Amino acid sequence: MSEAPQSALHHAQCRHCGQESEPGQEFCCPGCRGAYVLVGDLGLASYYAKRCLDGSTDFTALRPDEMAAQGDLSAWIRPAPEGRLSLTLMVDGLSCGACVWLIEQSLLRQPGVVSARVSLSTRRLNLVWQAGMADPAQLAGLVQRLGYRLLPCDPARLASAEEKQARELLRCLAVAGFAAGNIMLLSVSVWSGHAADMAAGTRDLLHWISGLIALPAIAYAGRPFFRSAWHALRAGRTNMDVPISLAVILAPGVSLVETFQSGPHAYFDSAVTLLFFLLIGRYLDHRARYRARALGEQLLALNAVAATVLEADGTRRDIPPTALRPGMVLLVGAGQRIPADGIVTEGASEIDTSTVTGETLPRGITAGGQVYAGTLNLSAPIRLRVAAAGEATLLADIIRLMEAAETRRGRFVQLADRVARHYAPVVHVTALAAFLGWWLLGGMAWQDALMIAVAVLIITCPCALALAVPVVQVVASQRLMRSGVLLKSGDALERLQSINHVVFDKTGTLTLGRLTLVNDPPARLLRLAAGIAANSRHPLARALAQAATAAPVLSPVEECPGQGMIWHGPEGDWRLGSARFAGEPDDGTQMAVLWLVGPRGEKVRFDLADELRPDAADTIAQLKARGLAIEICSGDRAAPVTAIASRLGIDTSHAQMDPAAKVRHLQSLAAQGRRVLMIGDGINDAAALAAAHVSMAPASGAEISQSAADIVFQGERLAPISLALTTARRSHNLMRQNLMLALCYNLAAVPLAVLGFVTPLLAAIAMSSSSILVILNSLRLGHSTRPEGGIQ
Amino acid sequence: MTVLLILIPIALVLGGLGLCAFLWSLKSGQYDDLEGAARRILFDDPENS
Structure with missing residues (x-):
């Protein structure tokens, strides 16, 4: 078992979170020490060796926050079969496979836990335990002591219809792939047979087998297209799925007739391959969209906090903010976000309203004052009554404004849809013209004319068109995600x-959007001040503590709310606080200022301001x-x-x-x-x-x-x-190139199809090669440029 | 050509087995966390010491 790597720099690295710690100290804070000991006690110390295997090095999020209290989880617990209970939690701070291993193993070692499964892609922990055998709050506390933040979430809301749809598409894709592969195998023999005198009986047999595979496969895998085409037709519109459905139904239909009459050509292979390629595009498109939306939900869930309701009999209960009703009395601790608009009934505090008004400096609030959801309660606990629904709440106002703005924004029509809107009628008209032309003017039998029309439908089918945009989108969004940009x-x-x-x-x-130290005080006094400030949650104190994270936390410290703090040090009392508290004249600057005054006349001023990014x-x-x-x-x-x-x-x-x-x-x-x-x-x-x-x-x-x-x-x-x-412009160019490629391909092939020269072999080659060309072109986005700027 | 009567069914059965295996793995949730599964393989189950 190897030790965690330690840097030989004069500042040591914390063995748990890797942040700078005091020289000679193994840990940056007591929380990390606790976590390290806990990991060792669980017999999981190989975690520290394992996490290096993954190549990720940033574990700074792992610093356990001792003040993060876990609320009541009972509202999120769901019953599971066999007398078990289950709970889904969002895990924050998850960075690698070793984290997954550590969380799962430490939970599985607790009595009563049946299963613990962390998903790295959705960052969710699913916990199942025997009812009465384990305490969920204790289990969650264990994970939090390791340094991960846990937030309860509702799996029913997250496992949406979209996940089901993605699975359906994948199932269809599998069936179409299976059918396409097998039919292609048989078709290649038939095509070779055309050149080398295959007996008609053998050819018919192969056609029959192809048909037997193709028909059920199309009936199953074509459903997403049929459904969408049917919806469009019923609404009196047409979309790209209409010609696709037509081609996919007509081709095997005509081929079946052909097979009955023991004809030389059958289009089973084209229909199924077409479906296969289209499903790839559809699946990628869906995944890009679904992923975007899932990320959005995840962000919301991460920020959602439980609200603590104070019942009439004095008991406290944590509920999700969505369950709040007007008139409820809430308890909001110092440092917590206010979950709902309301009137303060008890307590006095300072509120950070920067998210609502854009103002940086905190605002004082006393009983009777109005507070808004989303603002931050800074210095002291307050009680508030949730505003009645009829009252004009700020959030409700903003949501109304938002909805009005959204409806006025107008529907944006995507490039692919714009192209498809013009392209679909052209396809219909060309195919119909080919059929009527050959049948009425060319004097062909209607079956043969129909076959040509089907060939036109297949060859013009927007296979590459359907891939052109989604592939670029998937590549672009993944590239952006690596750099910390999430497309919603x-x-x-x-x-x-x-x-x-x-x-x-x-x-x-x-x-x-937060205060940082902007002047340059002497390092020794800054460390001292940071050590004192680490004892408080006040924003000024936290900003000061952040300025020197490596400073040891000093005690005993006495806090005088709204004024400052006193540290009873070995040499005497140090006072950290407002100008008046430290006995300095208030010079009335706009900036937030803290003073540190020592027992031997040391005196230093800290200017804090909201700095530019x-x-x-x-x-x-x-x-x-x-x-x-x-x-x-x-x-x-x-x-x-x-x-x-x-x-x-x-x-x-x-x-x-x-x-x-x-x-x-x-x-x-x-x-x-x-x-x-x-x-x-x-x-x-x-x-x-x-x-x-x-x-x-x-x-x-x-x-x-x-x-x-x-x-x-x-x-x-x-x-x-x-x-x-940059990525948006590049991917837009690629999408246009792809669409041009696909259109040129189709334009070149259409005359051949209309003139009746396209055999099933030619259709299959044209379709596959244009699709592959488009995919290859899209992949250039991921490779040709280095990723610029990463996540910190 | 009678060999085809044996070979084609064999090919279809084998392909069908693959398809069934895929559908089963999809249904049992093995495609839910591709990222995690790729990393999970690096770590042994805990040595019960």
């Missing part, structure tokens, strides 16, 4: 490539270089907005905009013919995100803005924006 809607890339205007929100989008200036410059117009729309006051705008070289900025004003502004831009990319993170941006042509939100943003945005990007950098733009 299938058409996001297509919308993105056409934009000519970018609107940014300020707080949390251009800036980090590290590459904001570069990104803005790049976007400008692309010829995009850029502006800022913020809810914050004018002074900070213009300051940021001038630092970044943005000419147009709008301050103090409420959600409705942002929407109005975007709509007026759209009316001027601008196609706008909106980037925002706050609740107040949600409606604007929905109103824009396309929208992006950082993963650190409010859940509602992430659900409204088309694209979500992770990390502290803005580089994903230009990466997404």
Whole structure:
């Protein structure tokens, strides 16, 4: 059993999470020490050796947060067969196969646990235990002590109809593949037989067998197309599935007649191969979309917090926020997000409203004050009464605005659909013309004329067309996902490539949305201050503690809420807090300031401010270089907005905009013919995100803005924006190339088919080679460029 | 050509077995977590010591 690798740098690395720790210390914090000991006690210490096998090196998310309390899980527990209970939890911090192994093994060693299964692709843990034999809260606590964050989720909501549909497509694909392979085997013999005098009896036998395989396979695997074609026809429309269904039904039908009459040609192979290729395209398309949506749901679930309801008899109960009813009394602890709009009934605290108003500095609140869902309660626990449904709640207002904006946005028609809309009637008309022409004018028997019409349908069938767009989308979205950009809607890339205007929100989008230390105090005093600050959850204190994570936590510390902290050190008392608390004059700056005053007259000031994202200036410059117009729309006051705008070289900025004003502004831009990319993170941006042509939100943003945005990007950098733009433009070019390729192919082959020269062999070759060409062309997207910028 | 009467059924049965195996594996959830399965293979079951 080998030890975890340790760096020989003067700063040691924590043996559990790999973050910097004090020189000579093995762990960065007591939580990590606890986790390391726990892993050893479970007999799973080989985890630390195993995780290096995977090649991933970033385990910084593994730092156990001692303050993360697990709420009541009972609302999410579901009964399972044989007297068992099951619970599905979302796991945050999962980075590799060894993590999966560690979580599963540590849970399986607990008495009563029947099965524990972690899925790395969906990041979900499914836990099954014998009722009464194990305590779910204790099991969840065990995993949390290892450093993973757990969030309950409802499997019924996640296992949607889409997952079933994906399975159906895969089943159809398997059946079509089986049939296509076997029939092709027989067809090759028939085609060789045409050249080398195969006996008619043998040929008929092979045709009969092909038919016997093809007919049930088509009946089964063709259902997705038949269904969609039927829906379209019933609604009086036509779509690409109509000619596909026609070809796939007519070809084997005519071939069956041909086989009865012991004719030389049968199209069973073409029909099934066609179906096979089309199903590949359909499956890829579905997977890209489903994955996008599943990611969106996952993001929402990660942010969803349980609400603690205070019952009339004083007992507490945790329920999902969706189950909240007006009039309920909620308890919101310090550092928790407020789950619903309401009125404070008891307690006084400070609220971080940056996601709602865009303002960085916290706002004080006392009993009787109104608080909004999504804002952060900072300093002290409060009780609040959930606002009645009829009352105008902010969230309800914003959702109304969002819905209105979405309906006004108009339906975006994807490139493939636009092409298909024009292409489908052409296919019908050509096939019909070929049939009528040969039958009435050419004097051919109607069976032979029909055969030619079928050949036209098969050869013009948009096999490559159906692959052209989905393959590019899958490749592009996977490439983006590797760089931390998640596409939430299938058409996001297509919308993105056409934009000519970018609107940014300020707080949390251009800036980090949290306070960071901006001045440069002496290192020794900073470490001391960080050690004191680590004892508090106040945002200023947390920001200071973040500035020097390696500092040891100091104790005993006494906290005076709303003022500061006192550390009773060996040399005397150190005071960390506001200017007044530290006995300094308040100079009334806008910035958040903390003072540290020592027993021997040491005195140092810490300036904290919401800093720009590290590459904001570069990104803005790049976007400008692309010829995009850029502006800022913020809810914050004018002074900070213009300051940021001038630092970044943005000419147009709008301050103090409420959600409705942002929407109005975007709509007026759209009316001027601008196609706008909106980037925002706050609740107040949600409606604007929905109103824009396309929208992006950082993963650190409010859940509602992430659900409204088309694209979500992770990390502290803005580089994903230009990466997404580049990828969108490249993939749009590839899609167009693919469509051109496919169309040229079809245009060249159609005259042959109409003139009756196409044999089943020719149809099969044309179809397969055009499909493969399109797939190969699409794969260039994944290979030709290096991935730029990664996840931090 | 009578050999065809034996060979074709054999080919179909073998292919059919493959198809059934795939459908079974799909149904038993083996395609639900492809990423995890690829990594899981690296680790032994715990040594019961």
